Amino acid sequence: MASLVAILDPKGKSLIQRRYRDDVSEDCVWRFVPLLLELEDDGKMETPCLTKDGVSFMFIRHSNLYLLAISPKNANCTEIILYLHRLVQVLVEYFGHLEEEAIRDNFVIIYELLDEMMDFGFPQVTESKMLRGYITQESYKLDMQLARPVADVTNAVSWRPQGIHYRKNEVFLDVIESVNILANADGRLVRSEVLGAVKIKCYLSGMPELRLGLNDKIMFDTTGRTARGKAVELEDVKFHQCVRLSKFESERTISFIPPDGDFDLMSYRISTPTQPLVWAEASVEHKGSRVEYLVKVKAQFKRRSFANNVEIHVPVPDDADSPKFRAGAGSVQYVPAESCFVWKMKKLGGGQDHMMRAHFGLPSVRSVQDGTNKRVPITCRFEIPYFTVSGIQVRYLKAMEKSGYQALPWVRYITQNGDDYSLRTVEENGGAPLAPI
Incomplete structure (x- = not known):
């Protein structure tokens, strides 16, 4: 107190x-x-x-x-x-x-x-x-x-008022996983983690109780059941205050009376090493007062999936100017304020790879010769719908309310880049000419 x-x-x-x-x-x-x-x-x-x-x-x-x-x-x-x-x-x-x-x-x-x-x-x-x-x-x-x-x-439920009513009772559940990666130029992982969150939009009348079941490995182990597919071991699980923790600890069942509207039900972390879903590498060739880049990007996930709004941020020297681009797919834009150029593709299918070429002028070549140029990693942004890295699945989502109405549950999966998705792939090319696209 x-x-x-x-x-x-x-x-x-x-x-x-x-x-x-x-x-x-x-x-x-x-x-x-x-x-x-x-x-x-x-x-x-x-x-x-x-x-x-x-x-x-x-x-x-x-x-x-x-x-x-x-x-x-x-x-x-x-x-x-x-x-x-x-x-x-x-x-x-x-x-x-x-x-x-x-x-x-x-x-x-x-x-x-x-x-x-x-x-x-x-x-x-x-x-x-x-x-x-x-x-x-x-x-x-x-x-x-x-x-x-x-x-x-x-009342035991201080986060939900009485008397809520909707003409159509629906609940939307989003499983969103963010991938953080740091990889060396040879593809070896330096750091990898997956941060997940379960977000809910609740439009249900009355005071319903929801029960959510996941393919949780510990649940299958404690109950003696056999998982039909892959079971996921979640770490650092955090719940919204509406979740009955005692029931989760004893039965591994996520039972709760939800707040009205949007809220984050739970978050988790998975430390299992994860290979880059979108791989990008760049070959760099300095030629006196100009520099050329050959960038390759490849989608390293299943062919039936696709990534939306892909952005590849490639760093360039601070004094670079006169940009020229040629891309096999998408569009390229120079962002001098961030000392990089951004290669954008609206959609990248699983297993696909593309190339692009960039040319810049260098008014001052001193920074290249004296080694003051910092090798900043390439960063990637993307969003892959209907896909999760961990393999987590919603086994069921049930809504029960004393009036007995039928609720429509909707489930969506999304995988996206995290705040730190970096690839150390920019390398100096000694002099051999870069291959054409």
């Missing part, structure tokens, strides 16, 4: 605070920043939880602000820090940006949010969709007809 929650400026001055219990004094807020400075002077690492004279200070930083919770008891620090993160998310959704000026302009709303999100020091409703039913930016007052926090707080 938290006895006091406050938002402080960088100097430690309280911008707004709410005291839920009388077991701490407001003077404790002023002791927080000196305590931080004392730890810095001692050379100790800053931690999210500090203790002084029997009082615990739990805090997070957002931009240049401190969000602080104080408790004189042996409180659950993890729960309170998670609450502070949720408080930041709610304030950002209300005001767009959480800054000192936004706090000064919205004292009334923030106090109302603090009262709704915590009761007597215990976290309560932290979903912005629920809070907007009680607190609106337009009126700055509670709507007395909607404000029934006690009923919603005591």
